[in-house]
Amino acid sequence: MKSRLMPSKLAIAVVAAATACLLIALLTGTSIGVASGIAVGFMIALVLAAAIDCLATRRAWLAAEPTLRRRLPPALAIGVQRTVELALEVQGTRTWITRLHDHMDSSLLVEGQPLDLTLSGGTTVAATYSVMPTRRGEVVFAPADIRICSRYGLLELLMRIGERETRRIYPDFAQVARYAWLAGDRRLSEIGIKTYHQRGEGTDFKQLSEYRFGDPVRHLDWRATLRLEKPIVRQFQNERDQCVLLLIDCGRHGPFRPGTECGDVVVVRGAEARRCGRSTDLRHTRRRGALVCAPQGCHHPQRLDG
DSSP, rough: EEEEEEOOHHHHHHHHHHHHHHHHHHHHOOOHHHHHHHHHHHHHHHHHHHHHHHHHHHHHHHTOEEEEEEOOSSETTTTTTTEEEEEOOOOSOEEEEEEEEEETTTTTTEEEESSEEEEEOOEEEEEEEEEEEEEEEEEEEEEEEEEEEEESSSHHHHHEOOOOOOEEEEETTTTHHHHHTTSSTTTTGGTOOOOOOOOSOOEEEEEEEEOOTTTGGGGGGHHHHHTTTOOOOEEEEEEOOOOOEEEOOGGGGOOBTTTTTHHHHHHHHHHHHHHTTTTTEEEEOOOOOEEEEEEETTOOOSSSOO
């Protein structure tokens, strides 16, 4: 386990105080030779004390057998903030004053770091921070950096702790469900869509029903009327099984392909169409992409000019 050393605030304050004392001694008439000897002796003593402090702290830290466990979600979604839970455990009886910084991919937006933690021997300390992905793909959580205050307070040791872990980032499919909820006939007004009565009548047969005053006489079903011995009319509805073409022109933003922002829109809409029982066909050229959603058996266009 490699470590890096940094002087603590206490060590910097000691050096500053010693420098001020030597400056005062020189101003009061102490010879330069004597002041130089005192300075060299002080620096040697400080370096020896720091070396002893470093060795003792490093040995005690390794003997404490520190462990770091992450609790990560199985997968992450773009734009969705998730909490990462950490559990740190050390053995022994000593108390450690630390500062932890977990390392992860630069595409993740992080809140709640670094973490100032006090670790007591034989106990487990829990901590959390939040991450929010900004792009899809694979992200890596590398071993964390932990800064340890030395036994005598002269140094701070920077150590690595934890294991390397990876997670996949996917589009936020929960948004698709939210849009599907908003698409209900009674909720269209919530997203600013107004409905109007359509002029004319549909041509798709819906059902047979008894004749009521005002029904068109031309819709009478004579066979059903003779069979049931009462007036029966045909009811029609607007055509629903339509062929829908979703065309995306990327222009100068780059080639169209699944995995880009434009491609993700087409893939998500295609998944929704298949869930509703429609057949889909994705066609694309270098700059344009099209998603064809049609009823089963409907003719799909054979060419997409690009």
